[in-house]
Amino acid sequence: MTLTNLRWTLLLFGLLLPEAWTSSEWSYTNELTDETNWPVNFASCKGLYQSPVDIDNSNAQYSSMLLPVRLFPRNEASWSQQSYTVMNNGHSATILFPSDTWFVSLTNDLTPQYEVVQIHFHWGYQNARGSEHLLQGNSFPLEAHLVCYSKRFEKFSDAAGSPHGLAVLGFWVDISSSNTGMTLLEQLGDFSKVLPDIINYNRSAKINAFDLAELLTVVDPKNYFRYEGSLTTPPCTPNVLWTVFRDSALITEEQLALFRALRYSDQETAKQMGDNFRTALQLNPANAPIPRVVYKTWSGSGTHSVSILLVLLSSGIVTYVQY
Numbered sequence: 001m002t003l004t005n006l007r008w009t010l011l012l013f014g015l016l017l018p019e020a021w022t023s024s025e026w027s028y029t030n031e032l033t034d035e036t037n038w039p040v041n042f043a044s045c046k047g048l049y050q051s052p053v054d055i056d057n058s059n060a061q062y063s064s065m066l067l068p069v070r071l072f073p074r075n076e077a078s079w080s081q082q083s084y085t086v087m088n089n090g091h092s093a094t095i096l097f098p099s100d101t102w103f104v105s106l107t108n109d110l111t112p113q114y115e116v117v118q119i120h121f122h123w124g125y126q127n128a129r130g131s132e133h134l135l136q137g138n139s140f141p142l143e144a145h146l147v148c149y150s151k152r153f154e155k156f157s158d159a160a161g162s163p164h165g166l167a168v169l170g171f172w173v174d175i176s177s178s179n180t181g182m183t184l185l186e187q188l189g190d191f192s193k194v195l196p197d198i199i200n201y202n203r204s205a206k207i208n209a210f211d212l213a214e215l216l217t218v219v220d221p222k223n224y225f226r227y228e229g230s231l232t233t234p235p236c237t238p239n240v241l242w243t244v245f246r247d248s249a250l251i252t253e254e255q256l257a258l259f260r261a262l263r264y265s266d267q268e269t270a271k272q273m274g275d276n277f278r279t280a281l282q283l284n285p286a287n288a289p290i291p292r293v294v295y296k297t298w299s300g301s302g303t304h305s306v307s308i309l310l311v312l313l314s315s316g317i318v319t320y321v322q323y
Contacts (some may be wrong), residue, residue, distance in 0.1 A: 001253065005047070006111075022298040026234045028091070028277075029270040036277055038234050045236035048288050051229030052132035055244065056278045060225055061294040063097035063156040067108040069221040069243060070118075071146075071213045076099060076103035082125060082209045086191060088198040090265030091233065092276055094120040095207075102212050104148050104167065106243070114148035114167045116212065117156055119188075121145070122232075123259050131172055132232050132277045133244050142173040142251055144184060144276070146215070166231070170218060173251045181285050184249040187214045195258040227294040232278045246296070 026041070027033040039046035073079045078101050085096040096118045103112035123142040124130030131143035146169040149159035159165030173184055189210030197205045200271045223246040230238040264271040284291040 011045075016204065016255060025267055027264075027267050027269075028275060029264070029268045031269070033267065038102040038236065039243075042234040043235055044238060045231065045234060047230075047236070047238060048285065049229055049238040049292060050236060050281045051232050051240060051242060052278060052280050053227070053229065053283045053294070054134040054136070055225050055227075055294055056136055057296070057300070058136075059094060060294040062299045063226075063295045063297070064222075066226055066297045067106065069216065069224065070105040070108060070110065071102065071169075071216050071221075072105070072110055073102055073211075073213070079209045079212070080296075083206045084189075084209055085139060085204055086194050086198060086207055088201055088262055088273075090201040090267065092120040092122065092273075093195060093198065093259060094118050095188065097212070103151075104169065106167070106241075111259060112151055114150055115156075115270040117147045119146045119215075121259060123256065124277070125260065125272070127175055129275070130277060132280070133170055133172070134280045135172065139172050140248055141256060145169070146171075147177070152273040161237060161239075165239045166237075167241040167243070168245060170242060171215075172245070172248040174248040175256070176250040176252050179241075179288060181250050182218055183251050183255060184215070184218050185251060185255045187218055192255055192258055195262070199261060200263050205239060218249040219247050221245070223247060223297050224247040225294050225296050227283075227292055229292075246298075 011127035025033055026038055028035070031037075035045075042070055079098075082101065083096050084098070087094050087096065097116050100115070104114040104116060105111050121142060121144050122132050124132060124139070127141045129139045129141075131140035132145075133143060148167045148169070149156045150165055150167065153159035153162060153165060171184060176183060187210075190207040194205040194207055197203065218257060225242075225244045225246065227242050228238075229240050229242050230236050231240055260272065260274050264273050284293065
């Protein structure tokens, strides 16, 4: 049985329950509904193959089969005359993109494998923490997630609860120590300008469309980690193909302060938005029937021979190549 089939079999037998993508009550800072209590209402949050994880470069396996990531529009007319919605959803700041506008390919071509839905952010009250994924135990001040769904499904709601339905591009973001270098927010159009307009929960603003493809200029789209995991917020559905770029993007202290000025919804105990990240989980808990592997696109310390990888591929254990 392949890893894909085993995971879906576990879902069918109730060991992992794929809840719908809902706004049911959950929080980061309210002790009644924080992450320790997410499994009460969202069973998948205590299941297997969860995200985020602590990525260990020395244990990640090199795969020559991983290709550069491409981010592109349907065509220029599909985005240049549109607007995007920026929203405080009570947990984060989010940019929502119009449907059928932006697409992602994980195979270095212009095949629209995934459609982009939104980008949101996780950050800390202090610079020493904030990212969801860790890099060898180390955190970054902020992490951005570009959420996409597989075009094998007609719409996002169908993909959100289905195996292999989602893909997320993760961007570690570090403090810029100088005025040189383009920051991540500078590639997001007027996003930073309207953050003061959405300080309170459920506030939204419109911004002119920007070229989302420029987002990949702040990282190297050829160098990343890849693994199979879950949503990092309820319902924690384990159907996400994760791509976390190796090189961190940049943010200034002033830009980070704009995020920290946002306010949570009333469901939270804290008022000021921050520390809105899930604690990193084990890549392979003791009860995992088949271990997960984090792959990377470059060779180096801790790599395994290509022959071993090919054995795994031929056995059907590695499934990301089918996306």
